[in-house]
Amino acid sequence: MSEPPKERVKYIDTNLNLPYHYYAGDYKALYLRALKDKKILGSRCSKSGKVFVPPVIASPETLAPCDELVELPHRGIVTTFCVVNVPVYGREIEIPYVVASVALDGADVSLYSLIQECAAADVHMGIRVEAVWKPDGERQGDHTDIRYFRPTGEPDAPFESFIHRL
């Protein structure tokens, strides 16, 4: 035969498996461990005074260090949100459900969390919410320690109070 087979090998399966050993860094380590003690940590910019949560070592705006760590309240405002109607692999939660951006009181950026204990249709921008934690003894120091946020029933926050904290 003067040439290779016409019927070629069309694909090669290449199953890459790369080992990593990620380090959280001290700020994220403190943040995650504090969740175990029902504390939400942020860091304050030494120049602008803005509070970042989770804490960052420097402000992306001013590039000044954020040396001071602060404890944030467990209440805040839904700034923006979405209603999820498609099942996500690995997430066992009844659809539709709400994922929201929650600006804690005193924080200048928001966290992402689920909103539960209310109908998806009742969630709106400006609604006041509070954290619902896993019970004592079950918290592991990771982001699932806050199970979700739920409405507090307080009056809505005005739009201007959170539009810059999305």
Place this chain on the structure above:
Amino acid sequence: MKTFPKPATIEPMSQRMNVEFPYKRSTGEVVGRFLAGLRDQKKIWGLRVSRQGVVVPPQSYSEVDAKAGGEWVEVAETGVVTAVAEVTRPIEGLHPSSEPFAFVLVKLDGADTALAHVVLDRLDRLRVGSRVRATWAPDGERRGTIRDIEAFEIVD
């Protein structure tokens, strides 16, 4: 808002994780037929391309001037070693053997470029200039990959 006192020492936090990428790569005409030659014919094919001569293993173009196409040429399963790297401690999950082995570049008889592969035995006798011959994965176990050539063995 209350200041949270920073501890004097902070225990590092880390997480081991294996990241998987299940790629399915398209071979194209030339690579695909070369691999089919290994699997179905136990033959090693080269492609004579512009300004490079007979390239083994082949690509669908000349690496020198990027001209497409070429002429298929069967090369021998014997050749000469042009470079040797002797691995004393194989890396798990990456290297093709858990015992000491050698990576080699082999210029097959009839080829103008060298093929990267492995030698598994008689490493003490292996050096640049050694004559070697391909050994094949058994019939039914060749999958259409470069490992259908199991290894190269030293020819006395």
Place this chain on the structure above:
Amino acid sequence: MTKLRNVAVVGFAQAPIVAADEHHTGPEMLYPVVQAALESAGLERSDVDYQCAGSSDYVDGRAFSFSQVLEVMGAWPPVQDSHVEMDAIWAAHLVWVKMQAGESEVAIVCGFGKTSEGSPSHVLNLQLEPFYAAAIGLDPTSTAALQASAYMARSGADDRALAEIASKNRAAGAKNPDGQLREAATPEELMATPWAVKPLREGYLAPIGETATCMVLAVEGRAEKICDRPAWIHGVDHRIELQALGSRDLSRSESTTLAARNAFEMAGLASASAADVVELGSTNPAEELILRDALGLPASARAQGGPAINPSGSAQCANPLMNTGLLRLAEGFRQLSGRAGERGVPGAKRAVVHASAGHGLQQNIVWVLGTERRWS
């Protein structure tokens, strides 16, 4: 030669090169380095009009890894930013090009990579052609050993020749406070270390290391105000080999010769031997010998006279991925600007800097730096 715009290296800072920084993420390692580089140059971030980083998603183990460092390089108000998935010395080249185009006057270049968090062998395997080379499990130490064996077979260099080069670099590295491997070793001691991948011994290679780097570059008119002794870029070029390891002559570095020829012509430099300092991005002694060959430099560690070669100890004493090349350019800057301390080459006026990327010196960049402006 066309008259080009004079551009200079005017500042540099780095984090200590360590086996693993367990207390900081990559961006957190970089933050104080950017601050230190700006401070050394007396600049505010707002004085910088362009920034470019070099890093690798596979090294960091996350997609779009470069986006995480924008926060510490400067992201707001929106800045002109670019990135190369290469060693940061190629980011410096992009900055130089941008300045030639008249689009930047003061820029920063950053390198980062948490080498310790992944497995460089697994990660760098993926740089190879997937069907024939990556598929047999080649790693960078093995391809370096293939190259070393090809060079040794062609040149007749033996293990001792490699050990002597390695020992010379270790002695230099011991004087470099910014290095990682800082213990001198005799050729005999190094020849007694086990094979990493034969013919390369463990004593000939750098340990795994990581750092973060930041360099400041500026054009004529700005550079002199920022830095007392700028290192002016006289020439630069980079070239690449054929992709398949078996398609090229691994025992030579033709792309280095080509890049050097073009960079030297741009610089008006007769040869590498005419420089005072040559800093090579060689990660093992065989690479250094191949590069010496490509640049017409002596093939022995014992040769007298000529430029100082690898006063930093070279990448053989510290190879923090994504930063290794930029550290070579930094060494050229430090040598020419009187910032090299004990290892400084007295009266150095011109430096040749080389760096490499990929397996077996796949791609090579050559720079010429000088204490005087090239074009005026």
